[in-house]
Amino acid sequence: MKITRISVFQIVTPFPQGYSLSRGRTWTSFESTIVAIETDAAIVGWGEVQTMGGNYLPAFAKGAIAAIDELAPHLIGENPLQIDRINYLMDHFLFGHPYGKSPIDMACWDILGKATGMPLCDLLGGRFEGGLDLMCDPKVGSIEAMLAETAAFREKGYRRMSLKLGGNVAEDVSRMRAIFEHAQPGEEYYADCNRGWTRDQALRVMRQIRDLDVYIEQPCYSYEDCLAVRRRTDHPMILDEIVDSPEMVMRIIADSAADLINIKISRVGGLTKARRARDMCVTAGIPMTIQDVGGSGIVQGAIYGLAQSVPKELRHSVYNPLARNLSDGFTDAPIPIQGGGGVVEASDRPGLGQEPLPGSLGDPIAVYGGRG
Structure with missing residues (x-):
């Protein structure tokens, strides 16, 4: 061919x-x-x-x-x-x-x-059992707006919440505390500032939310600053934007720099390199979130196919690129949420299934x- x-x-x-x-x-x-x-x-x-x-x-x-x-x-x-x-x-x-x-x-x-x-998950090594828990991302805003958006996602069945934060210490702590007052059993939260805190700001936030059960996601811009914060907090750490290659995954594992790694397909260069990163995480026993920046049902098929090939115990959450309703109508078979429960499964159609x-x-x- x-x-x-x-x-x-x-x-x-x-x-x-x-x-x-x-x-x-x-x-x-x-x-x-x-x-x-x-x-x-x-x-x-x-x-x-x-x-x-x-x-x-x-x-x-x-x-x-x-x-x-x-x-x-x-x-x-x-x-x-x-x-x-x-x-x-x-x-x-x-x-x-x-x-x-x-x-x-x-x-x-x-x-x-x-x-x-063969469907993508089979090509990537095989389909592991269980549905894929979807992650939602209430965007940064006022406390009232974030509470409303979090509640709306909760009504749709989402149980993995990536809270977008703004970079101001006092405001971000207030946002998280307000949202946690309404948290429900079984929900898990990521405090995601998308590299928005400096090292000192991140440490101040960590000190003020020590009683909250929350993952800290990519707090600072650089790898070195994130690593320094991780070594001074007992919150579990997720690394995201800096995970730009399988080589970086090797470095993260060697340094014990994260408890959970976010693999975005396009950021590491495609499914081939995402598969290599997945295999390193599986070998090291590090859970993953499987994502991409966004897209239509084409990207959705790639995310779900890769995620379904991850052993269930290491598959923490996945991102639905259609959650913002950006690209509906371009592909023939976008995968719906199962029963409104915030859970999906990869397609069994050949290839990406789209x-x-x-x-x-x-x-x-x-x-x-x-x-x-």
Whole structure:
């Protein structure tokens, strides 16, 4: 089998109510770059990366498009089933830019699944039992707004709550205490400042919430600051934004820097490298949350497929990229929440289990190769 054609599509989805994180970062739209890889076997694979501006992660939509433009000509004629070779070639021809490589890698896994008739979780090692507990992310705001949003998620059945915080010590402590007054049995909370605290601020927060049963997620910008905070608090630590490669996962394990690791597929460079990171965590016995920045049902299928391949006891939560209703209507089989209980299971359809609806993506913005 050979790659004959690579097409690139772009979707900009307005989000007029805005999505806010610490340090005043707010976005009113999200951009998805979607890749279709065609083969001489008449199999088409789909992949996607979505970005939030240019100041959340070192990733932005124009960069993804430019990276694909750099990579795609080198992949025409290659066998998409040889996924490790595809990843080697991408790393050889373009240093860094993992988010630009992710949709290509994802599309190759989709092709492999369709060629073998196997769903993604089986390709990644096998389906482990149990549903996937969804994580929600009440966005930073006033105490009243966050209480209302948390309650709304609770009504939908969510039991994993990632509380977005703003970076101000007093305000963040007040937010958490107010929310914990309404916490219900069985719920678990992440205090997620998205790198918004300095080291001293993080330590002040930790001191004031020692009585709260909460995970601390990515408190500071740098790895060194997060590690220093971890060594001075008894709260369990999650690392997120800095987990940008399997190599970083190795470092985290060696330093005992986290109790839970968040693997975002596009941030580490695609499903292939996310699988490598997963295997390291399984070997070390470190639980995981499986996520990506966002996207349509294509990304949803990738997240759920990877998460279902994680042993149940190490699978802490997953993120539903459709939770913000950003990309509904682009794919044919978005996976619903089971019985409104905040739980899902990966698709048993081949590959990612998702196909864009005809005409939903518009015309490609770039095409490489010809028809096979």
